Amino acid sequence: MEVVYHEMSQNFYCHVDSLDTQVLHPLGHHEQYSPWVPLEIYFEVSRNYSFFDRDLSQDGTLTLVHQSEVQVRSYEGKRIDACWFGTRNEYVRPYLSQVLSFLKIPEDMHSDLVETIIDRGIQIRNLDSKKGPKVLRMRVGIKKYHDWIRCxxxxxxxxxxxxxxxxxxxxxxxxxxxxxxxxxxxxxxxxxxxxxxxxxxxxxxxxxxxxxxxxxxxxxxxxxxxxxxxxxxxxxxxxxxxxxxxxxxxxxxxxxxxxxxxx
CATH class of the missing domain: 3.30.40.10 (Zinc/RING finger domain, C3HC4 (zinc finger))
Structure with a gap:
């Protein structure tokens, strides 16, 4: 039988990880006395598809039939100052929103995703920037969940x-x-x-x-x-x-x- 599924919902999930850092050595005169904390951000966007079947014998309980995930886009952002996260610099939000637009993330999702990235970026900066001058690396994984149900x-x-x-x-x-x-x-x-x-x-x-x-x-x-x-x-x-x-x-x-x- 040719099975037809209707989409029930779409949800976004953002996960931010700290990657291996690169020590700045030897340090130049400017780097020794500058508060600059270089940060590189890598963006990955994937889609998760879940197909459900309604089990009528169990009061309409949904049973997972099949699930798959594919990576659709990636982007390596330019190096920015991690200190901007802590001060909520006016440059940070427009920059992150611009990257999300490039990754084709709906504009109405930008605000929540940007705040998640900034909050996690502050945590990574506070933990890693005190270990010595280095380039911090952060990966932003954005996953879009698509739930489908058999009709x-x-x-x-x-x-x-x-x-x-x-x-x-x-x-x-x-x-x-x-x-x-x-x-x-x-x-x-x-x-x-x-x-x-x-x-x-x-x-x-x-x-x-x-x-x-x-x-x-x-x-x-x-x-x-x-x-x-x-x-x-x-x-x-x-x-x-x-x-x-x-x-x-x-x-x-x-x-x-x-x-x-x-x-």
Whole structure:
């Protein structure tokens, strides 16, 4: 069945880590007496996708079906003064907001994320800057969580739509006796042209011979013929392709609704 998921929610989470620092050695005259504490910030943005199924037997409890995570963007910021975090320097917020915009983070999320980065940056500066002159390094990991839930109604609807399109693609086939002339049967006057096969041929899925008078045969667009039940079971367990030559059925679908995903 073609499963359709609707997105339930989106949430952002920001985690800030302290990376290995680089000692400034030897120190220049200016560096020995300057309050400057150089800080390098690395930004990483990833997305986490969680797919849930509603367990009706347990009062609608959501069951996690699948989860995946991908990193979508990264950015190495320029070196700034870590002391600006402590004083909430007017330069810090616009700079961080500009980086978040570059990373395509929604503007309405900037304020909370910037405050999280600044608060964690103050902690890292207070702990590491007292250990001697060095370049502090900080990694800002921003993760966007997408939660999706399977829609029972839409899944069944898409399955019916898919089955209807497949039925239009498959052609009915007649079985004729070995003694019959296939060309004559195919081109008989007053008859609708239909693909025919001899009774000595077999279905490649169940390996049973075709029987004269059998009306449950279907031909793929690649001309390979199978029992109707056999080929439908194949479609349910596999992709929409021929079991013999792997010819793939192409089904033209309408545009996918925004906020939905099919798997």
């Amino acid at each position: 029972e109604y839409c899944s069944k609807e898409k399955q019916l739509e898919r089955d209807a399109l497949i039925k239009k693609t498959l052609k009915r086939v007649r079985v004729v006796a070995d003694a019959d002339d296939v060309n004559e049967v195919e081109g008989g006057q007053g008859r609708k042209r239909r693909r025919v096969v001899r009774e000595s041929e077999v279905c490649s899925i169940c390996l049973e011979e075709f029987v004269v008078g059998l009306e449950d045969l279907r031909s793929m667009p690649c001309t390979h013929v199978f029992h109707e039940n056999c080929i439908w079971r194949w479609f349910e367990r596999s992709h929409l392709n021929c079991p013999i030559c792997r010819f793939e059925i192409f089904i033209e679908r309408g545009s996918q609704d925004e906020g939905d995903i099919r798997v």
